[in-house]
Amino acid sequence: MNEKHEMVLEKTHSSGAEEWNCPTCGRRMLISWEPKFKRTVLEAGSPDAAHSGFKNVLQKEDRLLSSIAENPLPEETEMPIDEARLAPWEAWLDKTNFENLWNSEDQ
Numbered sequence: 001m002n003e004k005h006e007m008v009l010e011k012t013h014s015s016g017a018e019e020w021n022c023p024t025c026g027r028r029m030l031i032s033w034e035p036k037f038k039r040t041v042l043e044a045g046s047p048d049a050a051h052s053g054f055k056n057v058l059q060k061e062d063r064l065l066s067s068i069a070e071n072p073l074p075e076e077t078e079m080p081i082d083e084a085r086l087a088p089w090e091a092w093l094d095k096t097n098f099e100n101l102w103n104s105e106d107q
Contacts, residue, residue: 003046005050005052018030028045029042
């Protein structure tokens with residue numbers, strides 16, 4: 001994965017989904033950010049290239065004016081959750097009575 005290609009935001013659909021295109025290899029994808037991140041690859045393009053893309057960045061003579069660190073598009077649609085690390089917090093949330101937290105007579 002030595003090649004680096006830059007994706008271009010082609011259009012934003014009425015649903016909010018963004019259509020991205022790689023002018024170098026033809027990779028095309030739809031990205032939805034809300035309510036949950038979802039990526040749908042429409043055309044695979046080059047599987048050996050690392051693809052990245054930027055929104056709302058000024059460009060001049062095909063060079064970025066900002067020194068933004070390279071931001072590859074996420075390859076996974078979900079983050080893995082470490083259940084063991086969350087267990088104490090889930091137990092605390094189950095014990096805490098948030099509905100009546102401010103209605104307590106102890107205050």
